[in-house]
Amino acid sequence: MSYETLSDAVVKGDINTAKEATQRAVAAGDNIQDILDQGLIAAMDVVGGQFSKGLMFVPQMLRSAKTMQECVELLKPHFKEGEVTTKGKVVLGTVKGDLHDIGKNLVRMMLEGAGFSVIDLQVDVAPEAFVAKVNEEKAEIMGMSALLSTTMPAMSQTIKALVDSGIRDRVKVMIGGAPVTANYAEEIGADAYAPDAGSAVIEAKKMLGID
Amino acid sequence: MLIVGEKINTSMKKIAQAVEEGDSAFIAGVAQQQVAAGADFVDVNAGTFVEKEVDYLPWLVETVQSTIDIPLCLDSPNSEALAKALQCHKGEPMVNSISLEEERFHSLLPVITSHACKVVALCMAQTGMPTTADDRVSVASELIERLTSAGIALEAIYVDPLVQPVAVDVGMGSAILQAISRIMKRFPGVNTICGLSNVSYGLPARRLVNRNFLTLAIAHGLSAAILDPTDKRLMGNLLAAQMLLGQDEYCSNFIEAYQSGSIEDD
Numbered sequence: 001m002s003y004e005t006l007s008d009a010v011v012k013g014d015i016n017t018a019k020e021a022t023q024r025a026v027a028a029g030d031n032i033q034d035i036l037d038q039g040l041i042a043a044m045d046v047v048g049g050q051f052s053k054g055l056m057f058v059p060q061m062l063r064s065a066k067t068m069q070e071c072v073e074l075l076k077p078h079f080k081e082g083e084v085t086t087k088g089k090v091v092l093g094t095v096k097g098d099l100h101d102i103g104k105n106l107v108r109m110m111l112e113g114a115g116f117s118v119i120d121l122q123v124d125v126a127p128e129a130f131v132a133k134v135n136e137e138k139a140e141i142m143g144m145s146a147l148l149s150t151t152m153p154a155m156s157q158t159i160k161a162l163v164d165s166g167i168r169d170r171v172k173v174m175i176g177g178a179p180v181t182a183n184y185a186e187e188i189g190a191d192a193y194a195p196d197a198g199s200a201v202i203e204a205k206k207m208l209g210i211d
Numbered sequence: 212m213l214i215v216g217e218k219i220n221t222s223m224k225k226i227a228q229a230v231e232e233g234d235s236a237f238i239a240g241v242a243q244q245q246v247a248a249g250a251d252f253v254d255v256n257a258g259t260f261v262e263k264e265v266d267y268l269p270w271l272v273e274t275v276q277s278t279i280d281i282p283l284c285l286d287s288p289n290s291e292a293l294a295k296a297l298q299c300h301k302g303e304p305m306v307n308s309i310s311l312e313e314e315r316f317h318s319l320l321p322v323i324t325s326h327a328c329k330v331v332a333l334c335m336a337q338t339g340m341p342t343t344a345d346d347r348v349s350v351a352s353e354l355i356e357r358l359t360s361a362g363i364a365l366e367a368i369y370v371d372p373l374v375q376p377v378a379v380d381v382g383m384g385s386a387i388l389q390a391i392s393r394i395m396k397r398f399p400g401v402n403t404i405c406g407l408s409n410v411s412y413g414l415p416a417r418r419l420v421n422r423n424f425l426t427l428a429i430a431h432g433l434s435a436a437i438l439d440p441t442d443k444r445l446m447g448n449l450l451a452a453q454m455l456l457g458q459d460e461y462c463s464n465f466i467e468a469y470q471s472g473s474i475e476d477d
Contacts, residue, residue, distance in 0.1 A: 058378035058413025099312070099339050102379055102412075123339060149222075149258045150288055179222065179259060 003039035006071075010043030011050075013063030015070055022071040032078050033085070036115070040068045044113030045201070052198035058106065061197070065109045086117040088140040088208050091133045093121035094177075095154035100147035103177055106197035107143060114201040116141075127154070127161035134162070134171050141204055143194075146177040155180075156188040172207040176200060212453060213252065213435035215284045215305070216245030217406065219271060220256040230257060230267050238271065239278040246281050248440035248473055252305055253279075255296075256286035264289055268296040276301050284331075284437070290318040297326045304328050307437075308371060309358070310335035311350055316357070324361055331404055332358060334373040334390070342380065347372050347390035348397070355398055369404040369435055370394050377420075378413030384424065388431045395432035404435035407445075421445070426452040447474035
């Protein structure tokens with residue numbers, strides 16, 4: 001079964017066509033994981049790539065993500081225990097003192113679109129709160145966002161908190177936000193820097209050794 | 212319309228380099244260009260140098276004011292950097308900005324009440340960013356009440372409605388514009404101010420979007436803007452909008468700007 005119609009519709013953000021294609025695939029008895037991987041997630045990979053290259057824009061990305069979500073809703077009743085796998089768990093939030101969440105929300109959406117399971121701690125997240133959640137969820141990745149140069153130091157403090165609690169080597173750390181650079185990521189000992197939401201997916205996969 | 216020139220910001224590479232190297236001629240040049248293009252205030256921001264901001268901000272003040280007689284917009288949330296910058300500033304500066312975030316409010320209030328200055332009041336609440344016009348008006352009202360009861364004149368307050376991208380919420384443009392108009396009506400004498408570039412985040416043709424947003428914001432009562440006054444198309448839009456709204460007697464600002472070459476037809 002080819003999922004070209006479905007993935008094209010997700011890339012275009014054509015909700016009706018995408019939902020119809022999803023329903024047809026489910027009715028035909030297709031494997032749910034295949035519909036998810038080859039139809040929906042494959043489409044969001046295209047969207048992320050186009051976005052990173054400046055060929056697609058934020059509203060188009062939002063529309064594609066919304067389309068995917070509607071299709072996932074149709075698949076959910078057919079999920080069987082243990083049948084649908086995620087690519088990994090990501091704990092996400094903006095750092096302490098920073099309330100700017102637009103970038104973080106785009107990253108969450110794209111990570112979910114790529115098949116990651118995301119635990120969103122929202123905004124103004126204290127280092128201890130990041131550490132506790134990473135520990136509790138046994139997350140593979142922790143993502144931090146800061147939009148202000150004044151809140152960037154909290155990224156370094158959060159990494160230090162991971163080190164102090166002895167779990168730094170159990171989680172990969174990815175950072176991003178307008179004032180953040182690859183140099184800064186290296187300086188504070190983060191594992192990856194993502195300049196945009198599309199890159200966040202690519203970096204997350206790279207860190208976990210997925211394709 | 213009060214114009215704040217935005218170009219002296221260390222998030223721009225050339226400015227950062229000039230600040231690090233102490234290249235006062237370069238900084239003074241950027242200030243002069245902006246003033247020649249119509250800036251009433253020159254913004255100075257050294258926020259990217261987190262620790263050194265305390266030294267760099269006052270250095271910027273002295274550097275600009277030693278070559279040109281213009282008040283500055285001191286752009287920082289850091290009370291220590293602001294206090295030092297205010298001390299060496301000549302005339303009445305603008306401080307950008309205080310917000311309802313508790314820590315920021317309490318650390319900045321003593322600084323802005325101990326000097327005569329204009330204050331930008333950013334519509335950022337303690338718990339998060341406003342989305343609707345109602346959110347913005349309510350944060351603005353609380354800020355205005357707290358600032359005026361601390362002795363700051365209403366006319367010295369410049370409310371920034373917090374411009375957010377229309378790309379992530381198509382209702383955002385209208386929420387900001389409605390907020391500007393409601394704040395100006397509810398508090399006669401208060402000012403509103405904003406930057407333009409956030410509105411177009413995530414979209415193509417951003418300068419086109421920014422220019423149109425400025426026109427609409429002026430039509431909704433915006434009384435000050437933080438922008439690049441050396442951008443001729445942007446300034447053309449600004450002057451044309453004011454003229455079309457009847458705020459330019461005998462169209463003289465518009466015509467003079469055209470004749471001096473600071474704006475041009477497309």
